Amino acid sequence: MSGLFSVCLLSGCEDAQQDASASATPTQAHPKNAQCYTSPKIPVNIQYGSYPYWGDNPTENNIHNHQTELSEIEKSQDKTLVYYSLAIIIQADKATEMVSKETFIPQEAQLEVTALNSLIAQAQECYKAAPPSNNASLIRYSFLLDSANQYSKFVAERIQRQQNKVAYSEGEKAQIGGMTEWMVKGSAGRVIRAYNRVVSSFNELS
Incomplete structure (x- = not known):
């Protein structure tokens, strides 16, 4: 037994084991994210670039129509x-619909954000598993994830302000409803602007 151990030390049995592990296919190495090892392919019946910006179409219709597409994507790939x-x-559309109102229930809004953050985390893991070579469009998914993370933070600010009943200062009141509302921390305008950036990133995917 000791002789075999010595031979392993000299011949690199451990290296051989590592080589065998390295030769495993991606799906064997990461079965959880096996589907992410193929380059993103948009089904021909799904059109990116079609998600409307805030206020362009009723949110309820957007969510219903695209949830059908989401189910089709899950079935196909x-x-x-x-x-x-x-x-x-x-x-993000659901969360924006809720927190864009003047008043809302913070606990309910937090549930929407928690669901969003879970999706972002899963998407990030999938992004890490995706093949980086021969896929110029992959970088666009990173832009989407970055904008989604930023959006989530602004929604959290909005919820916190509502929960703590923080009143707007006179200076902030002057900005509410105007072009610079997005600069007011915890305002609906700040959330909507961030949401539209997520939509923009999504619509640029290909």
Whole structure:
């Protein structure tokens, strides 16, 4: 036994084991994210670039129509980056619909944000697993994830302000309803502007 151990030390048995592990296919190495090891492919019946900006169309219609598309994507290719990108924009739409109102229930809004953050985290894992080579469009998914993370932070600010009943200062009141409302921390305008950036990133996917 000791002789075999010595031979292993000299011949590199451990290296051989590592080589064998390295030769495993991506799906074997990461079965959880196996579907993410293929380059994102948008189904021909799904049109990116069609998600409306805030206020262009009724939110309820957007969510219903795109949830149908989301189900089709999951059936055809499982939960890939294509799936997560659409799921994120739908969830952001739901959250914006809630917190854009003058008053809302913070606890209910927090549930929407928690769901969004979960989708973002899953999408990030899928992005890490996706093949970086021969896929120039992959970088666009990183832009979407960055904008979604920023949006989530602004929604959290909005919820916190509502929960703590923080009144707007006189200076902030002058900005509410104007072009610079997005600069007011915890305002609906700040959330909507961030949401539209998520939509923009989503619509640039290809």
